[in-house]
Amino acid sequence: MTTTTPAPYQLITGKLLVDGRGGRAVERGAVLLEGSKIRMVGAVNEVAAPEGAPVEVHDFPEGTILPGLVDVHTHLNYPGDGTHTDDVMEEEDDILLMQSIVNSRLYLAKGVTTIRDNGAKNHTTLSLKKGIARGLATGPRLSICVNPLTITGGHMWQMGAEADGVDEVVKGVRRLVKLGADYIKVAVTGGTTKTSDRNRAAYNLDELKAIVDESHKFNRLVAGHAHATAGIVNCLDSGIDMIIHCSWNDADGGSTIRPDVVERIAETGSWVNPTLDQVFGAPREKLQEKADTVGLDAEERERLDGWGARMEDRLGQIEQMVKGGARFVTGTDCGWGPVPFSRIHKEMDLLVQGGLTPMQAVVSATQDAADSLGLLDELGTLEVGKVGDVAVFNGEPHRDVNDIVNVAGVFHGGVRVV
Numbered sequence: 001m002t003t004t005t006p007a008p009y010q011l012i013t014g015k016l017l018v019d020g021r022g023g024r025a026v027e028r029g030a031v032l033l034e035g036s037k038i039r040m041v042g043a044v045n046e047v048a049a050p051e052g053a054p055v056e057v058h059d060f061p062e063g064t065i066l067p068g069l070v071d072v073h074t075h076l077n078y079p080g081d082g083t084h085t086d087d088v089m090e091e092e093d094d095i096l097l098m099q100s101i102v103n104s105r106l107y108l109a110k111g112v113t114t115i116r117d118n119g120a121k122n123h124t125t126l127s128l129k130k131g132i133a134r135g136l137a138t139g140p141r142l143s144i145c146v147n148p149l150t151i152t153g154g155h156m157w158q159m160g161a162e163a164d165g166v167d168e169v170v171k172g173v174r175r176l177v178k179l180g181a182d183y184i185k186v187a188v189t190g191g192t193t194k195t196s197d198r199n200r201a202a203y204n205l206d207e208l209k210a211i212v213d214e215s216h217k218f219n220r221l222v223a224g225h226a227h228a229t230a231g232i233v234n235c236l237d238s239g240i241d242m243i244i245h246c247s248w249n250d251a252d253g254g255s256t257i258r259p260d261v262v263e264r265i266a267e268t269g270s271w272v273n274p275t276l277d278q279v280f281g282a283p284r285e286k287l288q289e290k291a292d293t294v295g296l297d298a299e300e301r302e303r304l305d306g307w308g309a310r311m312e313d314r315l316g317q318i319e320q321m322v323k324g325g326a327r328f329v330t331g332t333d334c335g336w337g338p339v340p341f342s343r344i345h346k347e348m349d350l351l352v353q354g355g356l357t358p359m360q361a362v363v364s365a366t367q368d369a370a371d372s373l374g375l376l377d378e379l380g381t382l383e384v385g386k387v388g389d390v391a392v393f394n395g396e397p398h399r400d401v402n403d404i405v406n407v408a409g410v411f412h413g414g415v416r417v418v
């Protein structure tokens with residue numbers, strides 16, 4: 001990865017251009033950057049720097065030009081190697097910050113130019129964000145929650161933002177805004193944190209409403225981690241902006257989709273980030289790998305054998321939600337569990353298996369992801385005036401999202417970084 005000072009004008013040309021808005025790909029497309037911004041977009045014969053101006057040309061004869069990708073769900077503190085969250089959270093902040101620096105550099109090199117971090121310990125992502133701004137580290141544009149709000153002992157409580165009751169959660173939101181939170185993340189239900197219960201609501205509705213109202217007062221969007229259906233319903237009743245996981249868990253641990261609730265998700269326009277790779281894709285690969293090498297114990301063998309059926313059920317839920325009009329965004333949950341900062345194409349591929357077209361999956365990782373973060377005015381599509389975040393992939397990601405592994409070039413704020 002190299003970083004050089006850009007010429008005043010840079011012309012990026014490729015075999016195809018996909019602007020992130022879902023329309024047809026442009027044959028022989030081009031983007032003209034002026035400094036850190038997009039100045040022109042279109043077919044190569046229509047896009048040129050002003051007569052006589054110095055221009056640096058980056059040609060990708062096999063490449064499709066896309067907006068820089070946006071991942072709405074990452075955990076920079078986490079190693080993405082399967083380490084349990086309770087163990088990761090035992091680490092010192094210094095180690096977590098170093099892991100975050102490594103992850104952010106890796107992800108930018110994969111063509112992901114904007115990420116939303118969904119929860120980190122203490123001030124580690126704040127420090128990273130400041131470090132990137134000062135040139136001490138390299139990484140995508142960061143939208144951070146600092147720490148997720150959670151009930152006492154709730155999911156991710158170790159990160160530093162336990163709050164109970166209306167007064168405490170209101171104070172919690174104000175404290176996070178004061179620190180520099182770009183949005184507010186809430187553990188609406190439990191998760192894999194051992195002291196929490198993923199099949200039950202954590203916050204009561206009055207607490208959740210207070211969080212959402214207070215956050216919106218300060219112009220901050222709110223994203224809620226919700227595995228249990230009771231939590232999904234609370235998300236909708238509180239007017240939350242994004243539902244994460246949306247696993248439809250019953251109190252007894254089963255999973256049953258509720259068509260009446262799907263209808264409400266579509267009506268309210270809440271974004272849904274189902275984290276399919278983190279829950280279903282990457283763990284299966286990991287287990288299969290173990291089966292092929294050291295072998296599995298009886299419990300693991302049973303889990304692997306039942307995987308196909310569980311996966312089919314989950315993809316069936318996604319399909320039902322897609323048909324019902326829910327709006328999906330790409331968010332990998334990378335760092336968490338066995339998901340390293342290198343597999344955004346896997347999440348997109350699973351969304352395609354769940355019923356999105358490959359082009360819709362691209363839109364879910366560009367335009368719609370940016371929209372769901374409240375950043376669409378600045379980025380997420382290749383349009384004049386937006387920041388010069390551009391990623392080029394060899395192949396045709398709008399036809400096969402797995403081509404996203406073939407990174408050919410990455411521009412971040414007008415600077416070529418790959």
Ligand SMILES: [Zn+2]
Binds near residue numbers: 073074075118333336
């Ligand atoms: Zn997460």
